[in-house]
Amino acid sequence: MRRVKLSFAGLEIEFRDRDRALKQVEELAERGTYPVYVVYGPEGCGKTALLRQAKDMLENEFGYHVVYVNPIAEKIDEILQFTPSVKDIAKEVLSLFPSPYSMIVDVAITIASRVMKRFSRPRVAVLMDDIFQAVGVDKAEIYVKTLLNLIEYPPASYEKIVVLVTSSEGITRERIGRHRWATFRILWNMPKKGFEELYNAIPVEKPSFEDVWRWTGGNPSMLAKLIEANWGRNLLLEEMVKIRRLDVLVKNLSDEELALLKQVVEDPDALFERLREEASQNLLNKLIELNMVIEIWDRDPYFWIDEPPPEKDLELGIGRYVAWQTPMHREAVKRALEQVA
Ligand SMILES: Nc1ncnc2c1ncn2[C@@H]1O[C@H](COP(=O)(O)OP(=O)(O)OP(=O)(O)O)[C@@H](O)[C@H]1O
């Protein structure tokens, strides 16, 4: 299988590892998705990278007409991408919208509909990267419903359809999980072996792999940030505290929530064990909304894209029911606690 090239900390790196995820993409390509698949996971765990690789596989190995959008991509040519077969339709649709890039999700859905009408029983894939940040979480539900309509009530018949949506927004699951419109899968940070492969492929001077693993928990974006900060882990943590206003979070906690947060930096399951208490529920919601922790609702590999994280690994901040997105997220909260206390 061909592996796509990705940009990583100013370098060009080939897509690594994620073997189980790629097998899962193949299975989806063979049978299509129903309902919409929402892939949710820690910030920077590799959702965009996986969608890029999936796009390549779907179009080159499985003959899909693919439309991919990433409304928050930095470069304009990365906001909308499509298979060459779709070029004319995309041009047509782009010209229908007065400012297409501000409505790129609608543009992509319109392109997919026209592909169904224009080709005879085509294979169509719609890959939506991080659209909820762009359309607003309040509109997330309606867009997922629109995508489900495309599957259930297509404007013309298709052979197969694959609809994948990614999100790193903590409240996605709460908003969308209550409907039958989507099924959720979590993509975790990279497993140790795969992450080591990525680490070895980076031609820069670096601390030992074990240290990097302990700091990042296999999160490729955190690795890139550390490289860009020349391994200045302290500065990166300070920045996380400031940008995410973790000091403000800590200052505004009730005494009960504060005491609980101190336990949570040691063991995130402390939140779950006391979930019947209001303070615990409030704190969990705040930490989810700030994209600091993720609630793990099932360990069955069925609910995961790629490998689930270890059952419980307190060094990495992973509990049975709740996990810090990365050890750096936990460290940043620890810092904020130290600064405010
Ligand atoms: N399997 C992989 N092999 C090689 N590089 C990867 C892999 N996964 C991710 N990366 C690289 O790591 C960085 C972070 O990954 P990516 O942007 O895909 O994460 P993300 O989950 O989409 O992040 P965000 O939550 O910010 O959207 C990128 O530079 C990406 O190219």
Ligand SMILES: [Mg+2]
């Ligand atoms: Mg992304």
